[in-house]
Amino acid sequence: MAAEGDAFDVGAALRDLRRRADLSQRELADRSGVPKSTLARIEAGRGGEPAFRTVARLVGAAGGELALRLPGDQFPASGAMVLGMPVDEPRDEADRRYPAHLDxxxxxxxxxxxxxxxxxxxxxxxxxxxxxxxxxxxxxDRARRDRRRWRQEARARVTFRRAFDGLPATSWRFLAEVPGGGPVGELRAHERSVDLLLGEDLGDRREVVLEGVVVAPDLRFLGIGRRLVELLAKEMAGADIRVAHAVFEFGGVEFLLACGFELRASRPSALMLDVRGLPGVSAAPEPPSSGR
Incomplete structure (x- = not known):
């Protein structure tokens, strides 16, 4: 937004609006009927003040709305967009502006x-x-730009909470949710009593075992999983529980190290139970064939 007494930078505003609409200069020119050379001059700040009708056609073709503001008004009319771009726009090695819609x-x-x-x-x-x-x-690639913008929007809107419904008191479940979009991440853990584990009275010492952290594939590497672990640590501190244990595979070790976990010298054995091989356990029936 231009400061009081300053001229509003129409070219920068159009570049910003075009970026939000993901339109190239040629695409916006075709939609508005304004020659591409005219649009390029406006965005570059050359050729003097553009005609109001020309600006209105460009803004409307990009999905924006112009608003007039009287002196002393703090906000524009309802539904209008207040546009602006930083003064230091990125340029390539030839000192040319990058296409605004490419983010x-x-x-x-x-x-x-x-x-x-x-x-x-x-x-x-x-x-x-x-x-x-x-x-x-x-x-x-347009699809890549849309996906990146969607990830940024989801990261800005995601909320975190601890879920209690239907869980025993010793179970810990935390959810990351996007309003209107449902859960996008989950952490599950459970408590164990060290007194029972070791058969000694250690003053009701409790620990937490981290069962897993899951984040939607399209929203990974945005800090959602780390935020879930931080929420678990905060709740543990409030319950006077100091230690959490975890056993992870694949890329989970690097993730936990980044969250503050430490590798321990002792390693549990990795075992798997296939119930179909146990005596007295009948195998599940085979699914019916297609009958072709």
């Missing part, structure tokens, strides 16, 4: 860069990178 982002790790397909598990040391990694990147 430019900084490359902080190899995971951020779509061109790092060659970095298996994103663990290669920098000296082994076959190409120079750019400072900024973007997704050309």
């Amino acid at each position: 430019i982002r900084r490359v902080r790790t190899l995971r951020d860069w779509p061109g790092a397909w060659w970095a298996h598990s994103y663990t290669l040391p920098e000296r082994l990178w076959p190409v120079r990694v750019p400072e900024l990147t973007y997704d050309l």
Whole structure:
């Protein structure tokens, strides 16, 4: 939003609106009937003040709404969009603006860069990178942009709570939910008494065993699982329980280490019980054939 007394940057506002609508300059020009060269000049701030009718056509074609504001009004009319872009817009090495609808982002790790397909598990040391990694990147594929925007929106809206319904007092269940979208993450744990485990009176010492942390595949690597573990730790502290144990496989070990767990010297044996091999246990009936 422009400060009082400053001219409103129409070009920056249009770029922002076009980015939200995921439209290229050519696509917006085709929708609005405004020549692409005119749109490019407006966004670049060249050619003087654009005609109000031209701006209105561009804003309407991008799904926005113009609002007039009288002096002294604090807010625009209901339903209007207040647009603005930071002054320091990202530019490429040739000092050209990136296309606004591509959602430019900084490359902080190899995971951020779509061109790092060659970095298996994103663990290669920098000296082994076959190409120079750019400072900024973007997704050309529309589906990838939509998925990234949806992930960002879901992360901003997700809420966390402990669930008690239908659970015994020694069970711990925490949910991550998106309003209107249901659960997107879950943590389950249970208490155990060290007194009973060791057969000694240790002053009613209790511990928690972490059974699992699950996050929806499309929302992983957003910090949801870590937030669930933090919520468990907070509840444990309130119940005066100091220790939580966990046994994980696959990539769960790295996740738990990042959450503050420590590896222990003792290792439990990994066993599996297949009930079909036990005496006195009948096998489940075979599913019926298709009858072809």
